[in-house]
Amino acid sequence: MQSRPNSGSVNEELFRSAPVGRAILELALPTIAAQLITVIYAVVDIFYVGQLGDPSQVAAVRIAFPPFLFLTALANLFGIGASSAIGRALGAGNPEKARRCAAFAFWCGVTVAVVYALLLWNMKEELLPLLGATAETYEPTVAYFSWMIGLGALPLVASNVLAHLVRSEGHARVAGRGIALGGLLNILIAPFFIFTLGLEVRGAAIAGFISNVVSALYIGRFVLMRKGRGTVVSLSPRLAREGSAWAFEIFSVGFASFVMTGLASFSNAVLNFLASGYGAPAVAGLGIAKQVDQMIFSCSIGLAQGTLPLIAYNFSSGNHERLRRVVKTALLGGVACSAAATLLLIAFSEPLTRAFIDESVTAAHASKCVRIIAVACPLSIIGHLMVSGFQACGARWRPLFLAFIRKGSIDAPLMWLFSSLFGFYGIAAAVPVSELISCSIGLALFLPFIAKLDGRPASVTNATVAKDK
Incomplete structure (x- = not known):
C-alpha cells in the first residue's frame, strides 16, 4: 500500500498495520467500557433508588430515561459524524480537515444541548x-429530570x-478513562446524596450531574493541554467556523x-407508556430489565463505535482487504461474546433483578422481562456493526435506512401489537423479534457492499458510495 504523509495522529500505526x-x-475495549459506564449511570440510579423500596421512584428514573437517551443521540449526531470524517481525513493525509471537523462538531454539540435542555424544561408539564x-x-x-436533563x-x-x-x-483509552472516571x-457519591442527605431520587440525579461534569473536564483537559501536539482534536472557535x-x-x-438513538428514545417512551397501563410495579420491573440487558446492548454499541475509525481509515487509504478482516473479526468475536453473556443473564436473571428491589411483584416482572429481552443481545451486535x-x-442513505429499520419503525408497532395479543410480556417480546428483522436486512445490504470494494484509495466522492450521497 502506498505510504501516506503523517497525519498528526500518534496512533496511526494502529489503524494502518497493527494486527487486526x-x-x-x-x-x-475502552469504547465498550465507556458505553458500559454510561449505562451504569442509569443502572446505579435504579439500583440505589430501588433500595428505598418505592416503585414510584424507580419508575421515575425509567420515565426520564427516553429524554436522557436522546441526549446521547445528539452527541452521536456530531460525534460519530465527525469521527467518520476525521478517520477518513487521516487516512487521506489531511489533518487540517480533521482539526476543523473536530472543532465544528464540539461547538455544535454543546450549543444544541443547551437549547434542548431549555426546551424540555419549559415543556415538562x-x-x-x-x-x-x-x-x-x-x-x-x-x-430526577431537573438535574439529569435540565442542568445535565x-x-x-x-x-x-x-x-x-x-x-x-486512536486515543480510545483517554476517552474510556474519562467516561469511566x-x-x-x-457509584461512589450517589449513596451520599440519596441516603445520607435524604434527597432520594433527586440525589441520584445530582450525583449523575456531577459525574458528567468531571468526565467532560477530564477529556477536555487532555485536548487543551496537548494543543495540537499528538492530537488533531481542536476546540478553537475559529476552526469551528x-x-x-x-x-x-x-x-x-x-x-x-442520531436517528437510531433518537428512535430508541421514542421506543423506550412507547414501552413506558404501554407498561404504565399495568401500574408502577410493571414500569419499574420493565425498567430494571431494560437496564440489566442494556449492559450487553451497550457492548454492541461500543464495539461498533470503536471499530468505526479503523474501518474509515482503511476505506479511505484503499486497504480494503484489511477493512474486510476488521468487519469479519468484529462480527464473529462480538456475536460469540454476546451469546455467552446472554446465557449468563438468562441463568441468573432472578438474583440479578432481586438485587435491584426487594418487592415481589416488581422483581417478578423484571426477571421474566430480562430473559425475554436478552435473546436480542447477539442480534444487536450485527445491527450496530x-x-x-x-x-x-461515508455512506449516508443506507445507514439511515438501517437506523429507521432498527428502531421505531418496527419495534414500536410490534410493542403495540404484541401487547394487545399477549399482554404485558408481549411488550418485551417485541424487542428480539424486531432485532432479528433489522440485523437480517443489515447483513443483506452491507456484506455485498464491502465485497465490491476494489482496493483503490477512496475519497468521499468515490463511486462505491456515490449513490448514497
Whole structure:
C-alpha cells in the first residue's frame, strides 16, 4: 500500500498495520467500557433508588430515561459524524480537515444541548405525562429530570462528543478513562446524596450531574493541554467556523446514529407508556430489565463505535482487504461474546433483578422481562456493526435506512401489537423479534457492499458510495 504523509495522529500505526485483533481490542475495549459506564449511570440510579423500596421512584428514573437517551443521540449526531470524517481525513493525509471537523462538531454539540435542555424544561408539564408519568410518579420524575436533563444536558453531550473525537484518532483509552472516571465517581457519591442527605431520587440525579461534569473536564483537559501536539482534536472557535465547510458531511453521516438513538428514545417512551397501563410495579420491573440487558446492548454499541475509525481509515487509504478482516473479526468475536453473556443473564436473571428491589411483584416482572429481552443481545451486535460500517465508509442513505429499520419503525408497532395479543410480556417480546428483522436486512445490504470494494484509495466522492450521497 502506498505510504501516506503523517497525519498528526500518534496512533496511526494502529489503524494502518497493527494486527487486526489487537487494533480492534485497543479501540473497542475502552469504547465498550465507556458505553458500559454510561449505562451504569442509569443502572446505579435504579439500583440505589430501588433500595428505598418505592416503585414510584424507580419508575421515575425509567420515565426520564427516553429524554436522557436522546441526549446521547445528539452527541452521536456530531460525534460519530465527525469521527467518520476525521478517520477518513487521516487516512487521506489531511489533518487540517480533521482539526476543523473536530472543532465544528464540539461547538455544535454543546450549543444544541443547551437549547434542548431549555426546551424540555419549559415543556415538562406536557411532556412527562406522554412519557408515562402519572399522579403517583410525576413529582419524583420532575426531581430526577431537573438535574439529569435540565442542568445535565450540557456536560453529558460535551463529554460524549469529546470521547468520540479523541477516539477517532486512536486515543480510545483517554476517552474510556474519562467516561469511566465519571461513572466510578457516580457509584461512589450517589449513596451520599440519596441516603445520607435524604434527597432520594433527586440525589441520584445530582450525583449523575456531577459525574458528567468531571468526565467532560477530564477529556477536555487532555485536548487543551496537548494543543495540537499528538492530537488533531481542536476546540478553537475559529476552526469551528472554518469547519462548517464540512457540516453536511458530518451531519449526513452522523444522522443515522442520531436517528437510531433518537428512535430508541421514542421506543423506550412507547414501552413506558404501554407498561404504565399495568401500574408502577410493571414500569419499574420493565425498567430494571431494560437496564440489566442494556449492559450487553451497550457492548454492541461500543464495539461498533470503536471499530468505526479503523474501518474509515482503511476505506479511505484503499486497504480494503484489511477493512474486510476488521468487519469479519468484529462480527464473529462480538456475536460469540454476546451469546455467552446472554446465557449468563438468562441463568441468573432472578438474583440479578432481586438485587435491584426487594418487592415481589416488581422483581417478578423484571426477571421474566430480562430473559425475554436478552435473546436480542447477539442480534444487536450485527445491527450496530452494519450501521457503523456504512458510516465509516461515508455512506449516508443506507445507514439511515438501517437506523429507521432498527428502531421505531418496527419495534414500536410490534410493542403495540404484541401487547394487545399477549399482554404485558408481549411488550418485551417485541424487542428480539424486531432485532432479528433489522440485523437480517443489515447483513443483506452491507456484506455485498464491502465485497465490491476494489482496493483503490477512496475519497468521499468515490463511486462505491456515490449513490448514497
